[in-house]
Amino acid sequence: MSHHLYLLSPSDTPLYSLTFYSTRPTSTVSSPLAGNLPNWSTSAFAGTLTALSGASSSAHQTSSGTVRMGGGQDRHVIQMIANASLDVIEDAMKTQTTMYFKSVDKFNEWTVSAFVTPGNMKFLLLHEGKNDDGIKAFFTDVWELYVKTMLNPFHTAHTPVRSAVFDTRVRASAKKYL
Template sequence: MSVLYTFLIIGKNDNPLYEIEFPSSSQKKESTYINQYILHSSLDIVEEHVWKSNNMYLKIIDKYNKYNISSYVTAGQIKLMLLHEKKDEDPIRSFFTEVHDIYLKYLLNPFYTFNTPITSPTFDARVRKLGAKYFF
């Protein structure tokens, strides 16, 4: 079974902060790395879209074969990227908004430094819950 969704958080200087796949696969398959590679290759297009839109949610910004890439850029230039096959905008928009929300809460933790990788298990658990809520 192929991975349906790959979600990445990319920092200000295009550094990876967080990655997750839905549904979560126990062992790393080669395809998941390819998905991340595809997402990273779309970063330049995100930069273009950021200046064209007033919204944080940029919708589908890129396509790669059967995959669509959606993006959401926060005010601090943190990029939330999602690779998906199905084109259903509404759940993706809600997913992004809610992840943004928990990201903001996490940012208030004095032990987390802005623009560094997110290692917290609580954050991870919350994102997983959101993924389960919107994509399955």
């Protein structure tokens, strides 16, 4: 179970990202497309293609320790899914008055949840499986940490967050809730 967190500035520039592997067992959402597609493994872009086609099971080795290749676990695929969900989030932002957008977008096995601060910062979380309360609590923690970062007079809404303390705190919160 991996989680990917992105903090985006009001102009959608990534300011901070975190990949977190949680050890909690949760039921993963199976993709209906998986298994119905040919094996792309001979292609140079095998990972990307399998990921995008939804054949997540072809390269998954969920047994402990092994590195998972393809199947939507590649960094660039994750980033693309996160980017693609921005459109959906922006639409939702216009009509909904909440800050927390629960499972706003879905792509194969990935679910995207988002949190929008009043200053228009977006927190994106890609996750597999359901954990609404945990994700909400996690976002609330990240929000508080972000407000504290923002109070630094040298920080602007477009400055990447590089604080080691921030990173440690976010990881601790992820460990607690995700």
